[in-house]
Amino acid sequence: MYSTLVIEQVNRVATIWMNRPEVFNAFNEQLIADLNDACRKLDDDPAVRVVVLAGRGKHFSAGADLNWMRRAAAGSEADNLADARRFARMLHTLSGLSKPTIARIQGAALGGGTGLAAACDMAVASEDAVFSTSEVKFGIIPAVISPYVLRAIGPRHALRYFQSAERISAARALAIGLVSEVASVDDLDTGVAALVEPLLTGAPSAQKAAKELIEAIKGRPIDEDTLEMTAVRIARQRATAEGRDGVAAFLDKRLPAWLASSST
Secondary structure (H helix, E strand, C coil): CCCCEEEEEECCEEEEEECCHHHCCCECHHHHHHHHHHHHHHHCCCCCCEEEEEECCCCCECCECHHHHHHHHHCCHHHHHHHHHHHHHHHHHHHCCCCCEEEEECCEEECHHHHHHHHCCEEEEECCCEEECCHHHHCCCCCCCHHHHHHHHHHHHHHHHHHHCCCEEHHHHHHHCCCCEEECHHHHHHHHHHHHHHHCCCCHHHHHHHHHHHHHHCCCCCCHHHHHHHHHHHHHHHCCHHHHHHHHHHHHCCCCHHHHHHHC
């Protein structure tokens, strides 16, 4: 279906493989468009419960394709704005998926590659992984990826790395919150599977509601409006078919419907 991607589905897990290993899965217009479309289609597929984003070859993603960068440098501000909007929309689509997302990272995840890692809900990196918000080295800024990187590492770390463009090792990425887990190169897929397993036990609509809750609650003061908003959300979820069945299944010591149907 896509010239820059390969999508594999095993049981309820879909893996989007960026498939430009000859350029280290660097971004160009086509990869951005394909990722945006694939994310939308997988989000609409009820047979998919978890989405994994990965890169073929030695590297997850080396950032912007050199030819794309040349075209951008020669283009007008209007051309660059159109390109940036497409990239921003793709990251927003990935970040806004209604189901859990995991970045599987090996080798380089630079610039936009760091942005992809941060836009996923969680990330597993191999010990050889390296990250960087390297844009200032080229006289630009990591603007489009900044909401997701800030969400992951916070403004204090961003103040350092957005300005220094230092390389960030896998161990350092774990320490600052950019990745969730670090695994050996040989155990990277095992590390991803260890995250996938508990995610598959949760109720799909509850996971979607949990993601929406985080988006709604972040940065809010703990005031009367927040107390009311959280009370409304839990009451609404309890009244759903999944919520009622999940509680009943626990009390009756049986599998809830979303697990029973997947085991048949």
